[in-house]
Amino acid sequence: xxxxxxxxxxxxxxxxxxxxxxxxxxxxxxxxxxxxxxxxxxxxxxxxxxxxxxxxxxxxxxxxxxxxxxxxxxxxxxxxxxxxxxxxxxxxxxxxxxxxxxxxxxxxxxxxxxxxxxxxxxxxxxxxxxxxxxxxxxxxxxxxxxxxxxxxxxxxxxxxxxxxxxxxxxxxxxxxxxxxx
Amino acid sequence: xxxxxxxxxxxxxxxxxxxxxxxxxxxxxxxxxxxxxxxxxxxxxxxxxxxxxxxxxxxxxxxxxxxxxxxxxxxxxxxxxxxxxxxxxxxxxxxxxxxxxxxxxxxxxxxxxxxxxxxxxxxxxxxxxxxxxxxxxxxxxxxxxxxxxxxxxxxxxxxxxxxxxxxxxxxxxxxxxxxxx
Amino acid sequence: xxxxxxxxxxxxxxxxxxxxxxxxxxxxxxxxxxxxxxxxxxxxxxxxxxxxxxxxxxxxxxxxxxxxxxxxxxxxxxxxxxxxxxxxxxxxxxxxxxxxxxxxxxxxxxxxxxxxxxxxxxxxxxxxxxxxxxxxxxxxxxxxxxxxxxxxxxxxxxxxxxxxxxxxxxxxxxxxxxxxx
Amino acid sequence: xxxxxxxxxxxxxxxxxxxxxxxxxxxxxxxxxxxxxxxxxxxxxxxxxxxxxxxxxxxxxxxxxxxxxxxxxxxxxxxxxxxxxxxxxxxxxxxxxxxxxxxxxxxxxxxxxxxxxxxxxxxxxxxxxxxxxxxxxxxxxxxxxxxxxxxxxxxxxxxxxxxxxxxxxxxxxxxxxxxxx
Numbered sequence: 001x002x003x004x005x006x007x008x009x010x011x012x013x014x015x016x017x018x019x020x021x022x023x024x025x026x027x028x029x030x031x032x033x034x035x036x037x038x039x040x041x042x043x044x045x046x047x048x049x050x051x052x053x054x055x056x057x058x059x060x061x062x063x064x065x066x067x068x069x070x071x072x073x074x075x076x077x078x079x080x081x082x083x084x085x086x087x088x089x090x091x092x093x094x095x096x097x098x099x100x101x102x103x104x105x106x107x108x109x110x111x112x113x114x115x116x117x118x119x120x121x122x123x124x125x126x127x128x129x130x131x132x133x134x135x136x137x138x139x140x141x142x143x144x145x146x147x148x149x150x151x152x153x154x155x156x157x158x159x160x161x162x163x164x165x166x167x168x169x170x171x172x173x174x175x176x177x178x179x180x181x
Numbered sequence: 182x183x184x185x186x187x188x189x190x191x192x193x194x195x196x197x198x199x200x201x202x203x204x205x206x207x208x209x210x211x212x213x214x215x216x217x218x219x220x221x222x223x224x225x226x227x228x229x230x231x232x233x234x235x236x237x238x239x240x241x242x243x244x245x246x247x248x249x250x251x252x253x254x255x256x257x258x259x260x261x262x263x264x265x266x267x268x269x270x271x272x273x274x275x276x277x278x279x280x281x282x283x284x285x286x287x288x289x290x291x292x293x294x295x296x297x298x299x300x301x302x303x304x305x306x307x308x309x310x311x312x313x314x315x316x317x318x319x320x321x322x323x324x325x326x327x328x329x330x331x332x333x334x335x336x337x338x339x340x341x342x343x344x345x346x347x348x349x350x351x352x353x354x355x356x357x358x359x360x361x362x
Numbered sequence: 363x364x365x366x367x368x369x370x371x372x373x374x375x376x377x378x379x380x381x382x383x384x385x386x387x388x389x390x391x392x393x394x395x396x397x398x399x400x401x402x403x404x405x406x407x408x409x410x411x412x413x414x415x416x417x418x419x420x421x422x423x424x425x426x427x428x429x430x431x432x433x434x435x436x437x438x439x440x441x442x443x444x445x446x447x448x449x450x451x452x453x454x455x456x457x458x459x460x461x462x463x464x465x466x467x468x469x470x471x472x473x474x475x476x477x478x479x480x481x482x483x484x485x486x487x488x489x490x491x492x493x494x495x496x497x498x499x500x501x502x503x504x505x506x507x508x509x510x511x512x513x514x515x516x517x518x519x520x521x522x523x524x525x526x527x528x529x530x531x532x533x534x535x536x537x538x539x540x541x542x543x
Numbered sequence: 544x545x546x547x548x549x550x551x552x553x554x555x556x557x558x559x560x561x562x563x564x565x566x567x568x569x570x571x572x573x574x575x576x577x578x579x580x581x582x583x584x585x586x587x588x589x590x591x592x593x594x595x596x597x598x599x600x601x602x603x604x605x606x607x608x609x610x611x612x613x614x615x616x617x618x619x620x621x622x623x624x625x626x627x628x629x630x631x632x633x634x635x636x637x638x639x640x641x642x643x644x645x646x647x648x649x650x651x652x653x654x655x656x657x658x659x660x661x662x663x664x665x666x667x668x669x670x671x672x673x674x675x676x677x678x679x680x681x682x683x684x685x686x687x688x689x690x691x692x693x694x695x696x697x698x699x700x701x702x703x704x705x706x707x708x709x710x711x712x713x714x715x716x717x718x719x720x721x722x723x724x
Contacts, residue, residue: 010226011223011224011225011226012225012226015226036223036225042192042217042266042267042268042271043192043261043266043267044192044193044217045191045192045193045196045259047337048337048338048339078226080224080270080274080277081270081273081274081276081277081316081319081320081323082316082319082320082323083264083265083270083316084264084270085223085224085270085274086223086224086267086270086271086272086273086274087223089261089262089264089265089266089267089270089271090223090267090270090271092261092262092267093261093262093266093267095262096261096262123319123323126511126512127495127496127499127509128319130492130495130496131312131313131315131316131319132312132316133489133492134312134489134492135262135263135264135312135313137489138262138263138304138309138312139262139263142262142263142304147489149488149528150488156228156229157229158229165535165538165539166511166535166539169531169532169534169535170531170532170535172531173527173528173531173532176527177527177528307692307693308676308677308680308690311673311676311677314670314673315670315673318670328670330669330709331669346716346719346720347692347716347720350712350713350715350716351712351713351716353712354708354709354712354713357708358708358709372588373585373586373587373588374587374588377588398585398587404554404579404628404629404630404633405554405623405628405629406554406555406579407553407554407555407558407621409699410699410700410701440588442586442632442635442636442639443632443635443636443638443639443678443681443682443685444678444681444682445626445627445632445678446626446632447585447586447632447636448585448586448629448632448633448635448636449585451623451624451626451627451628451629451632451633452585452629452632452633454623454624454629455623455624455628455629457624458623458624485681485685490681493674493675493677493678493681494674494678496674497624497625497626497674497675500624500625500666500671500674501624501625504624504625504666518590518591519591520591
């Protein structure tokens with residue numbers, strides 16, 4: 001049985017992204033992390049300094065430990081300004097630090113996992129979310145995550161995505177998928 | 182004479198993005214803001230709450246005031262994980278708050294300005310930076326910024342972009358352009 | 363009841379694209395045109411010549427007449443080399459001629475219709491078909507077709523798409539959709 | 544000295560695409576093929592039939608022989624409906640046949656060559672040409688062509704691209720590049 005981790009980039013409690021993800025994972029055991037509940041400092045790029053990256057006193061490491069313990073990583077983010085939220089971007093930017101972490105081989109670990117993307121947005125997300133879908137392809141390729149797929153939903157006001165039948169149909173398909181792996 | 186503001190999303194002093202932007206703006210009067218020097222909280226989406234957005238005690242407002250005073254906004258960001266940096270994303274995410282700011286009409290103000298994008302990355306940025314170029318199109322369209330163009334450079338280690346002759350040639354072209362407007 | 367026209371760009375009888383489209387339109391009245399059954403000359407761009415476009419002695423006009431008589435246009439194409447097939451491209455290229463056709467106002471006519479895209483490909487079509495999805499956005503925007511959505515399927519050898527459960531689930535969703543409009 | 548072949552997909556004599564390409568290759572020895580001067584039948588996909596592809600009596604083979612004799616392939620196409628022209632698409636579609644040609648190993652041959660893309664369009668080509676830039680990435684990746692880069696120009700009426708200073712500056716940069724390889 002695959003261990004599933006949802007990394008949620010929304011700033012809102014029970015927002016559309018969370019609701020759609022919940023439908024997709026109904027009756028499926030998983031861990032759900034809300035990045036907004038953690039302190040994650042933005043990256044300070046020290047790849048090319050002599051001393052390398054400094055330890056950062058925040059919650060990033062705790063989340064990475066959880067990442068390492070799961071098999072499937074679901075990146076669930078509202079489409080803020082046609083990209084992932086700043087919460088999620090700051091988290092992923094810090095992977096540059098993990099790539100140089102001596103305690104583990106980040107790429108090797110990620111190379112054994114699979115990634116999935118959930119995007120909810122109010123402004124024609126099925127089209128304007130596609131650059132983000134492509135960005136995740138590049139991100140996943142770089143660390144070796146296998147790209148399972150993506151689920152897009154349309155919703156702005158709370159609960160709106162529940163009326164997006166296209167999204168719900170897709171979520172139900174993926175529910176069946178995640179139940180099998 | 183147009184007033185030019187560079188909004189720089191790099192975490193590094195004198196990084197490739199800054200160097201390329203400097204070449205592009207040589208002998209051209211402009212203001213250069215490094216987002217890393219400011220405290221910008223991530224957005225807390227309160228668009229759909231009764232009370233609306235709460236005032237945030239950070240430096241965001243100061244930067245927006247500067248934005249409003251300039252005619253051309255140059256978004257200069259390293260390509261972190263195939264997107265804009267978290268510094269810049271958090272800044273732009275907060276525009277959702279400015280859209281509801283009673284002191285000014287954000288879209289109307291932005292609609293009188295022009296935007297430009299500078300991207301520097303180490304991993305085939307001329308291809309893998311294109312989703313970000315498209316994302317900015319959607320961002321600019323939403324607020325009404327006219328998209329002047331974009332400048333991409335290849336560079337990872339400090340100073341590397343200076344050896345990217347393609348980027349330098351493009352930067353020189355844009356230097357001529359910005360001298361004329 | 364909307365009148366539906368499928369414009370199929372495949373070179374193969376009963377290929378994956380046709381099969382997926384058939385599932386999507388099961389029990390729904392529609393017309394299905396295979397472009398391979400018609401002679402459509404490539405465009406000769408005469409937009410900027412004095413004499414303008416010359417009449418072309420082929421089957422293009424017959425298809426355009428059918429286009430004008432339908433409300434929903436479904437562009438169904440295999441993903442050949444990560445784009446629409448040459449059959450379909452030659453057909454769409456000729457729209458430049460229809461835009462100058464005095465017998466009707468092509469944009470005005472198209473502006474009353476809706477467009478949909480079906481893409482089947484063998485090589486990671488859910489990702490590598492996205493530039494084509496975006497291209498159709500620009501095409502539809504130009505002539506004023508409303509972009510209903512898109513359906514992607516994975517299949518190479520004949521019948522393979524029938525095993526793509528993701529595609530079938532989506533096709534079923536759209537079947538419900540097209541039954542309602 | 545690299546042998547350069549321009550494969551031109553325009554339907555127009557001395558159009559913008561041709562003019563921009565000529566500036567890019569000024570004083571550089573090269574062969575220039577206009578696909579409109581050849582008869583190239585659309586592909587008939589027989590990959591999955593027992594008998595395989597049938598020989599086609601047209602000019603495709605002649606062009607492929609020329610392709611095989613050159614080191615650098617420049618795909619120069621007007622942006623027709625936000626994609627390559629049908630002339631060029633029919634040509635590339637036929638590569639599926641060359642992949643099964645017993646006389647040579649198409650991928651192996653292509654894997655020793657480099658590709659470049661020139662695109663001229665009238666409607667915001669610097670943005671709306673990007674899906675085509677990405678499509679060529681997938682095409683080149685598939686056959687193993689190294690993607691040198693791309694040159695975009697804005698022009699609709701004949702000669703218009705000559706006034707696109709951005710395109711001319713880029714063309715001049717690439718002229719220097721092609722003189723060196």
